Amino acid sequence: MEIGPGTRALVTGASSGIGRALAQALAARGARVGLLARRRDRLEAVADGLPGGRERHPVLAADVADRDAVHAAVEAFAAATGGLELVAANAGLTHYGPFAEQPAEHVVAMTEANWYGTVWTVQAALGHLLRAPAGHVVVVSSGGALRSFPSSAVYNATKAAQRAFAEALRHELAGTGVSVTTVFPGEIATALHDHERDRMPDWYRGAQAATPDELAEKIVAAVREDRRAVHHPPIVRLLGALHNLSPRLSDALLRRIRGESAAPRRG
Ligand SMILES: NC(=O)c1ccc[n+]([C@@H]2O[C@H](COP(=O)([O-])OP(=O)(O)OC[C@H]3O[C@@H](n4cnc5c(N)ncnc54)[C@H](OP(=O)(O)O)[C@@H]3O)[C@@H](O)[C@H]2O)c1
Structure with missing residues (x-):
């Protein structure tokens, strides 16, 4: 689908990180972008920029x-x-940590924002997309949906749910003029883990994270x-393919590049 001054797009999680970068990339091509997240003041700052x-980019606090x-x-x-021609279900949050210690409210928060949030967003937008001459759905999942990591079991499960949902939807919408792209980010430099920087798992390499602007350009x-x-980065594709072929091989690769904590169990 072409993106230009006639495109009306709605991006969730537009107050920060990948969503903000995507809103900026779409608006730079002339699109009118609805900015959705919970923090109105942040959305207003994004819209002003x-x-x-x-006036052109409505702030939607929800x-x-x-x-x-x-x-x-x-x-x-x-x-x-x-x-509405384009919707990006991007809003999401994390709570990393061993599942045995995970508070129930963290499980609920991730499930509601990442999984239900995606479904409600697409459900609300789909009728409009189907009425447009062409429409597109973007679902921002995670590389963790392709190979789930220790200390992010529930988060990765919500991301895998998004992947399965988007995969089916892309086929289901064949011939309707509406298409679907799933996004599998690796580590991207955003505020996602700001509340848990002091307790990230050993395998996490935030210092090497890619920028959200690069990813936004790839999504466009x-x-x-x-x-x-x-x-994005491209190694996410390799990791996913290797994991499909042989989880032992992807475990071995991860031990080499991320250390023992990425795949502590052998076999
Ligand atoms: N950064 C990474 O390394 C990475 C890797 C893989 C996947 N992802 C995915 O990328 C997406 C964007 O994350 P990010 O990295 O850009 O993190 P971020 O900078 O923390 O941005 C997250 C965005 O989601 C919004 N949000 C969270 N919960 C929400 C809710 N219940 N309702 C509405 N908006 C909500 C936040 O806005 P408010 O707080 O204002 O509501 C914010 O705009 C997420 O789905 C995340 O899982 C990120």
Whole structure:
């Protein structure tokens, strides 16, 4: 799908990180972008920095876990702009740590924001996309959906749910004019882990993280070229392919590049 001044796009998680970078990349190509997240002040700051400002890019303060609020935000955007062609279900959060010690509220928060949030966002947007001459859904999953890591069992499970959902949806929507791209980021330099920097697992290499701007450009290109998936950085694709072929091989690779804690059990 082409992205230009006529494109109406809605990005969840637009107050920070990958969502903010994607909103900026879309607006730079002339698109009108609805900015959805919980923190209104952050969204307003993002909107003010886009060409056309808040007048052109509506701020939609909502929690993606709240189905009614997501539907209301999507309807408000479509009413203000006259339609919707592109939706990016990107909002998400993490709570890393061994599952045996994980508080139930962390499990619920990740499931509601990452998984339900994706479903409610796509559900609210899909009717509008199907009515447009062409539409596109972007689902921001994670490299952890391709090979799940210790200390992120629940987070990776929510990301795997997104992957399975988007994979089926891409086929299901064949012939409708609406397509789907799934995004598998590796480690990207954002605020995602700011609340847990002091207790990240040993295998985590945040200092080497890629920038969200590079990823946003790849997502825009993937939408234009109707690509099934984006893997960034590219090693994420290799890791996923290797893991499908032989989990022992991907474990061995991860031990080499991330240390023993990435795959402590042999066999
Ligand atoms: N950074 C990485 O290394 C990495 C790797 C793989 C996948 N990802 C995925 O990339 C996506 C974006 O994360 P990021 O790295 O850009 O992190 P980030 O900088 O923390 O941004 C997360 C965004 O999601 C929003 N959000 C979180 N919970 C929400 C909720 N319940 N309702 C509405 N908005 C919510 C946040 O806004 P508010 O707090 O204002 O609501 C924020 O805009 C996530 O789905 C994440 O799982 C990131």
